[in-house]
Amino acid sequence: MKVLVPSSEEDFQRYYELRWKILRKPWNQPLGSELNDLDCTSYHVMICEKDRIPIGIGRLHFNDTHEAQIRYMAVDDEYQGKGVGTLIMDALEKRAKEKGAYNIILNAREIAVSFYTKNGYKIEKKSYLLFNDIQHYKMRKLLKNLSEM
Numbered sequence: 767m768k769v770l771v772p773s774s775e776e777d778f779q780r781y782y783e784l785r786w787k788i789l790r791k792p793w794n795q796p797l798g799s800e801l802n803d804l805d806c807t808s809y810h811v812m813i814c815e816k817d818r819i820p821i822g823i824g825r826l827h828f829n830d831t832h833e834a835q836i837r838y839m840a841v842d843d844e845y846q847g848k849g850v851g852t853l854i855m856d857a858l859e860k861r862a863k864e865k866g867a868y869n870i871i872l873n874a875r876e877i878a879v880s881f882y883t884k885n886g887y888k889i890e891k892k893s894y895l896l897f898n899d900i901q902h903y904k905m906r907k908l909l910k911n912l913s914e915m
Contacts, residue, residue, distance in 0.1 A: 767821070767850065768814050769857045781812050784820050788840035793897045800838070811857045813841075813850050822850035826858040829871070834862035836872040855885050859909065868910045873902040 772781045786800040808827040812820035822841040828834050836858050841850045862870050873893050874882045883889075887905040895901055 767853060769853055770812050770814055770818065772810050772812055772820075777812070777818055778810075780818070780820055781810060781823050784812075784823050784842065785838050785840050788842065789838060793899065795897070802837070808837075809858070809861050811854055811861075813853050821845045822854050824854040824858050826861055826870075828865065828867070832866060832868040834858075834865070834867040834870045836870055839872075839878075851881055852885065859907075863909055869906055869908045871904060871906045874905050876901040876903065879903055879905070 770777075772778045782800055786795075786797055790796075790799045804827050805825070808825045810825050811823065812818075813822040814820055820842075822839075822845060824839040825837050826834055827837070836855075839851065839854060841854075859870060870887075871890075872882065872887065874887070875896075879889065882905050885907070887907045890904045890906050893902045893904040
């Protein structure tokens, strides 16, 4: 498995297709609903086994100088539990640290909370309900100790 940054139009087409397939299609959301205004200024990664076809994807953007946010993490069902999500997290966290983030936040679907907890994130609060069906929890991970800030 390789961690890649999508770089071509074809890469991004495959990237967004997986995002839609995992995060929107099961709730009958239209193609295009997977896109977000911050996509063009965000850092994207995709995990590929071969031929630049993503099996997992994720996105990082900055809310301010020192706070990064992970969004739109998705791993193809066939690859769940095989370390793909951890590879995505490692790549996004590395980028956040390189760019000066002190912490990372995310809004985890209830089903993914244990994954993020294993990766060092802590629940701060119950956040929103997506599609009137999917409970999310705001989670945070400190990347630097207070003494380093």
